[in-house]
Amino acid sequence: MRAFTDALIITKRQLLQLARVPEVLIFSTIQPVMFVLLFRYVFGGSIATGQPGGYVQLLMPGIFVQTTAFTLAATASGLAEDMTKGLIDRFRSLPISRSALVFGRTLGDGLLNVVVLAVMGLAGYIVGWRPSSGIFKIGLAFIFLLAFGYALSWVGIFAGLAARDARVVQNVSFLITFPLTFLSNAFAPTTGMPRALQYVAEWNPVSTMVAACRELFGLKNQFGATAGSFPSEHPLTMSLIYMVIIVSIFVPLSVRKYTTAAKK
């Protein structure tokens, strides 16, 4: 219980930061909204989907997943900054639970995702996104997205603690998440890719997440590759498995790293 309230105080700190420097919140929502508009109007016209409602229906789940995947970078650079500033040392010298800081941090980044996803959803609606599955499934899709972002922010925690410098972490995380989100079915059909890449794209957690969200939003997952492979047949299950794997590896790893973390 103590650990939980401590974590909430850390989360509150992040919210306070946002209140003190609202620009951060504004820009972290502008970027994904910009992506929505760019993809919708730049590619939207030239990608034939055969989907009622057009490309934007397929695009939105893709962009949602991409944005939540970027949580990794946000968490990592935030933590790396605390690290270089010596704040982690201070927190570690306080009589609080070992997991409070990292737990609180992931919670805060999760909350930020709620706001970002809401704004994006609204932007998507304005440019023609109409999920057709009903309120329950749509809600489930968003919970799924938040869970995915949350799982990845644990990877970010680990990366942030392991890194030497906040800027390096930021760059490296993007270097990983960018190809990961594009080497998928998020923006274009995987069938156009070379065979080997198709295989990667198919098993990519981003693809399974996107496919799962498309299903939950009431679409047939058109960008999935070869029919019959497990991830494209069962995207929801596969995504859940991925999340469980990520969390069960990176939560203990991060908490351990935190307790032994030395200031860089």
Next chain:
Amino acid sequence: MAEHLVKTYRKGEVRALDDLSLDVAEGTVLSVLGPNGAGKTTVVRILTTLLAPDSGSASVGGIDVVKHPDKVREIIGLSGQYAAVDETLTGWDNLVMFGRLYHLGKKAAVVRADELLERFSLTDSARRPIKTYSGGMRRRLDLAASLIVQPKVLFLDEPTTGLDPRGRQEMWGVIEELVKGGVTLLLTTQYLDEADQLADEIAVIDHGKVIARGTSDALKRQVGGERLEVVVDQDHITATMEIVAKVSGQQASLDAGLRQISAPVTTGAGALIEVLRNLDSAGIHPLDVALKRPSLDDVFMALTGHVAEEEVVAPAGKRGKK
């Protein structure tokens, strides 16, 4: 407090602490003095539970730091070299947050924050983000954050490194106040005058070992006694040198440029009076007379064979510390 601590980095290549032992009596101030890379920060990190020693044991307030780190954290305060506060938040935000993390209730945390801000003359800037604070203000706030629960033992790791002279003076004032309040303090510094000014006892460390320890006076005595210095007119130099040499019992040396004659003495003020009397009866009026005790710089030089501040304190010097 600490016994036979050993800590190595890079697989034993760097011995940051080499069988180092220290203790601080309750209610006193121990200054750990040493150049960059001597192991000061490592000692502090071990004692504040941030780092585990490779071998040896340490306790704070009678509590073992390795076995019961949680209990140790409840009674210590740590203020580091790099002001560790959240820069986007205001001073008030920071103190309230840390208060809450020390498990003060909401109200108590607010009251305590206001108290500390007042005490460290930060009330006027309480609602400004730390980013806008001067170096000295940041340090004071950092120190305030480490005092939220009135720690039994306070660790200050180079509290004035990087501050301008005014900031240092302010910080010293604040620390002296604390000491009067009876806190047990371990302070690391690379400034000899700082150790001299603030500490009851000084432990000089170099290459992870304590190479000398004692009061400032004792250390100075260890290095050698006092020197008598007399400055006279050009005309009286030879005569004065004779008088000084006679009193001292040793050869007097001359700094011709300053017209300053000096020699080691063992009888302190007695020697001073004797020299003055002799000069007076010889009709010589000295321009300046002084009895000089060795500075801690001399102490350091004599103990380590190198100057204390030979290494430049680079802003990125953090890594060099390890």
